[in-house]
Amino acid sequence: xxxxxxxxxxxxxxxxxxxxxxxxxxxxxxxxxxxxxxxxxxxxxxxxxxxxxxxxxxxxxxxxxxxxxxxxxxxxxxxxxxxxxxxxxxxxxxxxxxxxxxxxxxxxxxxxxxxxxxxxxxxxxxxxxxxxxxxxxxxxxxxxxxxxxxxxxxxxxxxxxxxxxxxxxxxxxxxxxxxxxxxxxxxxxxxxxxxxxxxxxxxxxxxxxxxxxxxxxxxxxxxxxxxxxxxxxxxxxxxxxxxxxxxxxxxxxxxxxxxxxxxxxxxxxxxxxxxxxxxxxxxxxxxxxxxxxxxxxxxxxxxxxxxxxxxxxxxx
Amino acid sequence: xxxxxxxxxxxxxxxxxxxxxxxxxxxxxxxxxxxxxxxxxxxxxxxxxxxxxxxxxxxxxxxxxxxxxxxxxxxxxxxxxxxxxxxxxxxxxxxxxxxxxxxxxxxxxxxxxxxxxxxxxxxxxxxxxxxxxxxxxxxxxxxxxxxxxxxxxxxxxxxxxxxxxxxxxxxxxxxxxxxxxxxxxxxxxxxxxxxxxxxxxxxxxxxxxxxxxxxxxxxxxxxxxxxxxxxxxxxxxxxxxxxxxxxxxxxxxxxxxxxxxxxxxxxxxxxxxxxxxxxxxxxxxxxxxxxxxxxxxxxxxxxxxxxxxxxxxxxx
Numbered sequence: 091x092x093x094x095x096x097x098x099x100x101x102x103x104x105x106x107x108x109x110x111x112x113x114x115x116x117x118x119x120x121x122x123x124x125x126x127x128x129x130x131x132x133x134x135x136x137x138x139x140x141x142x143x144x145x146x147x148x149x150x151x152x153x154x155x156x157x158x159x160x161x162x163x164x165x166x167x168x169x170x171x172x173x174x175x176x177x178x179x180x181x182x183x184x185x186x187x188x189x190x191x192x193x194x195x196x197x198x199x200x201x202x203x204x205x206x207x208x209x210x211x212x213x214x215x216x217x218x219x220x221x222x223x224x225x226x227x228x229x230x231x232x233x234x235x236x237x238x239x240x241x242x243x244x245x246x247x248x249x250x251x252x253x254x255x256x257x258x259x260x261x262x263x264x265x266x267x268x269x270x271x272x273x274x275x276x277x278x279x280x281x282x283x284x285x286x287x288x289x290x291x292x293x294x295x296x297x298x299x300x301x302x303x304x305x306x307x308x309x310x311x312x313x314x315x316x317x318x319x320x321x322x323x324x325x326x327x328x329x330x331x332x333x334x335x336x337x338x339x340x341x342x343x344x345x346x347x348x349x350x351x352x353x354x355x356x357x358x359x360x361x362x363x364x365x366x367x368x369x370x371x372x373x374x375x376x377x378x379x380x381x382x383x384x385x386x387x388x389x390x391x392x393x394x395x396x397x398x399x400x401x402x403x404x405x406x
Numbered sequence: 407x408x409x410x411x412x413x414x415x416x417x418x419x420x421x422x423x424x425x426x427x428x429x430x431x432x433x434x435x436x437x438x439x440x441x442x443x444x445x446x447x448x449x450x451x452x453x454x455x456x457x458x459x460x461x462x463x464x465x466x467x468x469x470x471x472x473x474x475x476x477x478x479x480x481x482x483x484x485x486x487x488x489x490x491x492x493x494x495x496x497x498x499x500x501x502x503x504x505x506x507x508x509x510x511x512x513x514x515x516x517x518x519x520x521x522x523x524x525x526x527x528x529x530x531x532x533x534x535x536x537x538x539x540x541x542x543x544x545x546x547x548x549x550x551x552x553x554x555x556x557x558x559x560x561x562x563x564x565x566x567x568x569x570x571x572x573x574x575x576x577x578x579x580x581x582x583x584x585x586x587x588x589x590x591x592x593x594x595x596x597x598x599x600x601x602x603x604x605x606x607x608x609x610x611x612x613x614x615x616x617x618x619x620x621x622x623x624x625x626x627x628x629x630x631x632x633x634x635x636x637x638x639x640x641x642x643x644x645x646x647x648x649x650x651x652x653x654x655x656x657x658x659x660x661x662x663x664x665x666x667x668x669x670x671x672x673x674x675x676x677x678x679x680x681x682x683x684x685x686x687x688x689x690x691x692x693x694x695x696x697x698x699x700x701x702x703x704x705x706x707x708x709x710x711x712x713x714x715x716x717x718x719x720x721x722x
Contacts, residue, residue, distance in 0.1 A: 098517035115608060116512050118446055119437035130434055130446065132512070196432050196448070201414035292431060 095127045095142045097185045102131060102140065105184045108175040109191055111135060125303065127187070130194070137194040139170065142187040147303055149181070149188050154229045155302045156180045156190070158222065158279055163193075165221040167214075168290075168298050170195050195298030197290025203321055205337040206294040212341025214296045215284060215317060219310045220346060222279035231282065231306040233366050235271055238264045241369045248376050253390055260368065263396055267362045272309070272355045280313035282306055285320040311352040314342060315359035318406070319367065319395050327394030335406060356406055360399045368392035411443045411458045413501045418447060418456065421500045424491040425507055427451060441619065443503070446510070453510040455486065458503040463619055465497070465504050470545045471618045472496045472506065474538065474595055479509075481537040483530075484606075484614050486511050511614030513606025519637055521653040522610040528657025530612045531600060531633060535626045536662060538595035547598065547622040549682050551587055554580045557685045564692050569706055576684065579712055583678045588625065588671045596629035598622055601636040627668040630658060631675035634722075635683065635711050643710030651722060672722055676715045684708035 096119070103114040112135035122128045122139075125146040131138050143149060156172045163171040170193040172180035181188050200207055242249075242264050249257040281288070283304040290298030322335040342348075348356075371389035378386050399405075412435070419430040428451035438444045438455075441462040447454050459465065472488045479487040486509040488496035497504050516523055558565075558580050565573040597604075599620040606614030638651040658664075664672075687705035694702050715721075 099514035100517055103514075114514060117514055118434075120446070121435035121437065130436070198415035198419075198430060198433050201416055 094144050095185050095187050097127075097129065097142070101185055102129065105140075105182070105189065106131075106133065106191075108177075108182060109173060110176065111138065111173065111191065138173065139192040139194055140184070140189065141192055142184055142189045143181075144187070151229060151303075152181050152188065152190075154227055155305055157227060158225055158305055159302050161225045162218060162221050167218055167221055168195060168296060169218075169302070170298065170300055195290055195300065197292050197297035199287045199289060200291060201286065201325070203286060203334065204294070205333055207291060208321055208334045208337035209341035209344075210291070210294055210296050211284070211289055211317065211321065212314075212338040212343075213345050214289075214299065214341075215281070215313060216310075216342045216345035218281060218299065219278060219313065225279050227279075228307040229305070231308040233282075233304065233370065234308065235264070235268055235362070238362075238365050238369055239268065241373055245369070245372055245376060249372060252372060252375055253393065256372075256389075256393060259393060259396065260365065260372075263361055263365055263400075267358065267365065270358055271362070272351070272358070275309040275311055275352055275355060276349065277307060277309045279305060280308050280310060282308060282313060282316060284313065284317055309352075309355075309359065310346075311348060311356060312359045312363065314338070314348075315356065315363040316366075317342075318360055319363045319392070323391075323395055323398075325391060326388070327391040327398070330398055330402075332405070339406065353406070357399055357403045361396055364392050364396035364399060368396060410460050411501050411503050413443075413445065413458070417501055418445065421456075421498070421505070422447075422449065422507075424493075424498060425489060426492065427454065427489065427507065454489065455508040455510055456500070456505065457508055458500060458505045459497075460503065467545060467619075468497050468504065468506075470543055471621055473543060474541055474621055475618050477541045478534060478537050483534055483537055484511060484612060485534075485618070486614065486616055511606055511616065513608050513613035515603045515605060516607060517602065517641075519602060519650065520610070521649055523607060524637055524650045524653035525657035525660075526607070526610055526612050527600070527605055527633065527637065528630075528654040528659075529661050530605075530615065530657075531597070531629060532658045532661035534597060534615065535594060535629065541595050543595075544623040545621070547624040547628075549598075549620065549686065550624065551580070551584055551678070554678075554681050554685055555584065557689055561685070561688055561692060565688060568688060568691055569709065572688075572705075572709060575709060575712065576681065576688075579677055579681055579716070583674065583681065586674055587678065588667070588674070591625040591627055591668055591671060592665065593623060593625045595621060596624050596626060598624060598629060598632060600629065600633055625668075625671075625675065626662075627664060627672060628675045628679065630654070630664075631672065631679040632682075633658075634676055635679045635708070639711055639714075641707060642704070643707040643714070646714055646718075648721070655722065669722070673715055673719045677712055680708050680712035680715060684712060 099117050102117050112133035116132040118130050120128050120130045126144050127142040129140040131140050159169045160171050162169040173191040174180050242260050288301045322331050368389050371387045375386050415433050418433050428449035432448040434446050436444050436446045442460050443458040445456040447456050475485045476487050478485040489507040490496050604617045638647050684705050687703045691702050691705050
């Protein structure tokens with residue numbers, strides 16, 4: 091939630107001369123996304139998001155992300171496509187960083203989704219997955235089981251510094267996932283991070299799906315497990331909203347029905363999704379000084395979700 | 407350069423129901439200003455800046471700032487006026503903070519001003535001062551000599567931790583200012599912080615003067631001394647651009663000519679302006695942990711300007 095690389099208007103104006111987009115008239119650094127720097131810019135023709143990729147984004151993955159969003163945008167999904175420059179390149183350089191000019195989508199993210207929002211996002215997730223079914227490229231999910239194991243080994247007893255008992259909870263859950271993780275569920279390109287802040291709405295209509303920088307090839311049902319984790323709980327994880335979960339499912343299944351195997355695995359996939367966010371947050375928690383002015387996201391909010399899925403194996 | 411108070415779109419949409427501005431369709435936290443939180447928002451009718459005042463802005467000063475900008479906007483200056491709500495109040499509450507909805511001005515700030523930019527900003531500063539001449543309210547400049555003395559006493563030997571010799575330089579310069587500071591120059595409402603990032607341009611035309619939260623009643627020539635400090639040097643203070651200084655003066659004097667007394671005092675006022683930024687930066691430098699992800703602005707950049715004005719008493 092910060093602008094890590096400051097760029098002057100002159101730098102941005104020069105960068106734009108590589109594109110057929112008009113002349114710069116406004117540029118504001120915006121607090122969007124957690125790992126890259128973003129500017130909302132306006133030319134005499136249109137508005138755009140300008141993204142500078144910081145060190146946490148692997149440049150080698152950018153073609154996958156951009157070709158996937160181009161593929162989805164072509165199929166009519168409200169996904170921001172990257173704009174090619176005069177040489178047809180979508181990743182160029184600005185202020186020493188790889189940078190892309192991206193279509194601007196209007197809309198607002200909701201913090202307390204209504205059931206109508208949940209139904210809409212469930213449906214759009216299924217549409218996204220179906221539209222990506224013929225996308226020919228693959229990207230391994232780098233934040234899945236092997237990452238959870240190595241991060242747990244790395245954090246080790248530091249987990250108990252965050253909250254006593256956390257290490258035991260995490261180790262047991264990672265072992266459970268490693269042992270029982272399914273191998274043969276329907277899979278393809280998924281968003282893998284479709285939190286409320288990555289969905290833009292106008293009223294109840296989805297106008298934007300953004301931040302595809304965790305997109306990968308994984309189980310469709312795992313994508314939905316991330317949705318349940320991020321939309322069906324209060325953000326601190328203390329409250330589960332069964333009605334939101336129902337609405338997410340209703341929306342999703344209006345487009346694509348889960349198979350019996352997917353339903354059978356859903357509880358485990360949900361625990362895995364809780365672990366994924368618990369562990370990246372715990373890693374950041376340990377490695378971000380408490381004095382830093384970036385908000386550290388509380389890992390315990392996801393430990394609560396993990397415990398909830400452990401206690402409610404039959405839900406959904 | 408951060409959003410200190412996070413607000414949800416729902417909070418902002420509810421806040422907007424107090425105003426005749428339409429419905430919220432977009433909201434982005436922006437990295438603008440150094441002491442408040444700012445959102446660029448869009449309704450179905452217009453764009454606005456939404457400012458949440460953080461602890462460094464004294465709420466008691468807000469009426470002065472807003473009435474001054476309203477006064478200047480009425481006279482045609484490109485100054486963002488605060489929007490009154492249905493009860494005619496311009497300061498209301500949002501997410502536990504005093505907050506104002508402010509007119510959005512387009513344009514970009516320049517980092518390397520051309521001579522045309524300098525001439526334009528010199529002229530607009532003089533117009534701003536002349537348009538404020540009949541503004542009936544006063545606000546003491548809280549960042550003038552008595553503040554420099556108390557901050558120097560507070561920082562004390564810590565100044566030498568930033569750079570050996572800095573304490574001696576600062577103490578001597580503060581004493582010099584305290585002894586020789588003029589008392590009878592033309593004065594009135596001034597911006598007092600008209601740095602390049604507070605001026606928006608379309609080409610060479612000034613489209614916006616923003617961030618009036620240091621505005622106060624002080625010498626017109628002191629406002630110009632701040633302009634010389636911030637526009638006529640490279641940002642690190644190692645390089646003085648005589649041609650930019652000439653252009654600033656040419657623009658200013660096309661609107662209002664300095665008196666012989668103002669010219670005589672200009673060198674001292676410039677040293678005072680160097681001190682003002684040197685000291686607030688040194689204070690923040692000492693009080694911001696180096697690990698914090700906000701950029702600490704280098705106080706030495708203004709020590710260099712101070713030394714330059716000490717060595718070049720006859721310039722201008």
